[in-house]
Amino acid sequence: MSRPRITSHDVARRAGVSRTTVSLVLSGSGRVALSPETRKRVMRAAEDLGYKPNSAARMLVSGNSETIGLVVSDPSILLVDAFIPQILYGIERANREMGFHVLVEGLGAEERPGAYDHLVESRRIDGLIVLNPRVGDEALVSLIEKGFPLVLVGSVRHKDEVSVTFTTRAAIGAAVEHVVALGHRRIGAVTFSPRGYTSRDARLAALGAAMVGHDLHLDEDAITDGNFSAESGHRAATTLLERRPDLTAVFAGNDTIAIGVLSAARALGRRVPEDLSVVGFDDLPFAPWLTPALTTIRTDGVRQGTIAAEMLFARLGHAALHPPRVRLEPELVLRRSTGPAPD
Amino acid sequence: MSRPRITSHDVARRAGVSRTTVSLVLSGSGRVALSPETRKRVMRAAEDLGYKPNSAARMLVSGNSETIGLVVSDPSILLVDAFIPQILYGIERANREMGFHVLVEGLGAEERPGAYDHLVESRRIDGLIVLNPRVGDEALVSLIEKGFPLVLVGSVRHKDEVSVTFTTRAAIGAAVEHVVALGHRRIGAVTFSPRGYTSRDARLAALGAAMVGHDLHLDEDAITDGNFSAESGHRAATTLLERRPDLTAVFAGNDTIAIGVLSAARALGRRVPEDLSVVGFDDLPFAPWLTPALTTIRTDGVRQGTIAAEMLFARLGHAALHPPRVRLEPELVLRRSTGPAPD
DNA sequence: GCTTTCTACTAACACGTGTTAGTAACACGC
């Protein structure tokens, strides 16, 4: 271990040229003329010695780290919700293709003003992707206003933010249409999180709006909040179904919550879909294999992650420009957890 | 944006001392004497200016990046298996506590000899944690033999490896005991992956051994291989149950696979647990909320990740020494998916 | 009063790279 590092100096000596030449060959912009023969010789020497440039030195002089930061607002969500890994995968793959690295950083519960400063100011990263941002995160807003290269997976409703989100109106509209067509009129919801997470609020608003379009109303007491986990979904659904036993359809905030809803329904002796229809959100890979197979709204987390990464590369000048806000369109997937309303 | 960076030079000027003094105050080993008053003044100046040391410069001179690499052997597993996020969470949290950063790197399908060299030789990371290593990964073995600080979450059965794994004998023994006590004698298995992943092989071997202890035999045709996803579990279980309709109990390679097994059983008209008992592995957060609630073997992924990180810190000299191989003991959790064997 | 020890600080180097300005050699045009 700790055998002496090979530096560009060693390569230069072996190739019989100056260190400058080595640098120009291996990472020069081509603005300086070099004979093809010298080029070959240097590259050969580098290859022979197994030369890998020291990234710290490179960062120092260039100012770029070829690394992006990925901030997971509340990392404990990782434990229970399978959606984040999809996004992570998309981001990681896109970065790998660009030769970039991904630094994963969790934020604790504390959201003090300087939360991101350490990462940003230490120049460790060139840009940032923030997952599940919360409206009102001041540290985040200040970073946006400073103009730091930043992409949100989600939204904080800031005019200058760059973000990837999913529209909800059309798909939830279609889902409501589907459920209403099956005869349901008393519809409830179990969200995936407390208030403040924009996509929770957006999904709920879209549900309410779609119901109004059918002369229905989403009652306040027909909503209970989950907290990311299946267990929280089970508890919230139990509360909901005991308070409002007349409900015949429930929209779950996401598929993990839906697992809990299915479990709660079963525990209360309600058969799905005969007595109760359940609609999920996300279409995670396990959704078709639940009992019963879940009707849900498909969002493509991998794509969302990939696009977030591409938008960031664009801001860093490495890719074609994107519009500042990308909104993806999810899609209704019909399976077995929705059926005709009971009489 | 891009306002001039604040360097230690600026802090020095403001505090009226030399740059050296600033460096000594903020990160010196205390071997040089400094008056308390100067200390205060420097710290005050740094605070006022919001000084954050440039990490690249620091890395360059110190040789440490305070970053560990986390290699996910096959990142697409992220998409379908919820166990990896548990480990990731544990690692991330431990690193955050130590002030370390985590660089996540996926390996493509290609496993050429120099797979890890880029990360290691570029000095971007101080140490490495490898998830789901595969026996026979030469690049990995060569890294181990070079003595690079490396911790495996899993094993490649190398004599010098440092690894965290789960024992399987006792817990699987208990599970077999439980199932046999319920009257089952024809037992099958659906693995979570093809051959070559050590924990697949270990779980299968432990199952076979435990069965022998009860004068039973795990037939070759009572085993089918899944491939991480619930879908693959469904397919493999369907094949298995059609080939061996006499089986009354099935061990699933993990809980995600178990989702598929439950789904397949239902599709074939086999009730769980009345007609078929199912045992999972991992006790993921959703396991209690499946239909029926899953009997499974609890492994603590977060703890595994935390310990892996601590072992690495130990190797880097930042923490107390660990034994080179830690084996955690999982625990049988009884729920509703196992019941008396049908007559 | 002279040397010695101690305190508080700093000058100067090192880390390994990218890049700009500059040079030496040579060809070319007139």
Next chain:
DNA sequence: GCGTGTTACTAACACGTGTTAGTAGAAAGC
């Protein structure tokens, strides 16, 4: 023969930090 380019290369600086060797001044020892 002299300026003008062109080609192929290199010396020297910059990036921002950690650390060692060294210095000036004061205190202490005798």
